[in-house]
Amino acid sequence: MKKILCVFVITSFLSGCVYTPTRNFVYTPVPVFADAPQKTHGVLVVRKLNEARGARTYPNTMGNLFKTYIPLLPYVSMSYERLDESDVMTQERRTHAAEEASDFTVSVSKSITDDLKSTGLFKEVRYIGQQPVPSDANLVLGGDLNVTALDTTYTSYLLGMVGVLLWLLPIPMARTSGNVEVSLKMTDLGGVEVWSYHLKGKSRRTYTMYNSAGKAISSVYSLEIKRYGKNKEGVDGDSFWAYHAAALRAGMADAKQSLLEKLGEEK
Numbered sequence: 001m002k003k004i005l006c007v008f009v010i011t012s013f014l015s016g017c018v019y020t021p022t023r024n025f026v027y028t029p030v031p032v033f034a035d036a037p038q039k040t041h042g043v044l045v046v047r048k049l050n051e052a053r054g055a056r057t058y059p060n061t062m063g064n065l066f067k068t069y070i071p072l073l074p075y076v077s078m079s080y081e082r083l084d085e086s087d088v089m090t091q092e093r094r095t096h097a098a099e100e101a102s103d104f105t106v107s108v109s110k111s112i113t114d115d116l117k118s119t120g121l122f123k124e125v126r127y128i129g130q131q132p133v134p135s136d137a138n139l140v141l142g143g144d145l146n147v148t149a150l151d152t153t154y155t156s157y158l159l160g161m162v163g164v165l166l167w168l169l170p171i172p173m174a175r176t177s178g179n180v181e182v183s184l185k186m187t188d189l190g191g192v193e194v195w196s197y198h199l200k201g202k203s204r205r206t207y208t209m210y211n212s213a214g215k216a217i218s219s220v221y222s223l224e225i226k227r228y229g230k231n232k233e234g235v236d237g238d239s240f241w242a243y244h245a246a247a248l249r250a251g252m253a254d255a256k257q258s259l260l261e262k263l264g265e266e267k
Helices: 002-018 061-069 083-095 104-117 161-168 242-264
Strands: 043-047 076-080 124-129 139-147 150-154 174-188 193-207 214-216 224-226
Touching (some): 043 104, 061 076, 061 150, 104 139, 104 174
Parallel strands (some): 043 139
Antiparallel strands (some): 139 174, 174 193
């Protein structure tokens, strides 16, 4: 059975060599305003989100995969949190440098900024990070980054060791899910709350052994992030953070609808 797991790793490694992973957090925003143009609500500035996630988790994939040998166990799941920090640690160890894009408090904040720009609800939407609020601003958006978990799940179909052999067939055997949660709060310049929303978004991809190409942040034995691939969401399918970008996109669709309804009350 160890040979089967080795075949899985080797197959993933060989199929994963055909692309170079990126760290893009881009996506095409979900359009939510199909009616007439909305009222413009001045200049909105977006602050860098506060760090509010749980502790960093980085379980060993190969070590946990051996649990698939257990009969009647429906699946084996592993959850990874603060992968941006794990990425920074790896980059610093290898090159003594790290990309800013690996800081999710920055990446998510900037993506939210770009998403809100597409709505036409504001005269301007501008990311200011941790800088002072500019004099021309009318509204300020900030909040907490609560969750950026990446979950991986493998199944041996309740069959234990025998079920692992079925991975050689072109049938679903694994799933990767991205989860993003952000507590958003919009205020006026006096600090009075205008709108708040707890954003929750999720993305998911299911794989067989033969379409499970991926790349590792540090080691394939620790975690290989499966390639997100072609999509209609405007997500960079080669990015390590594609699942998170897709999850944020989904969550922002509901958040924008809530924002539209709240601002519409002020008409």
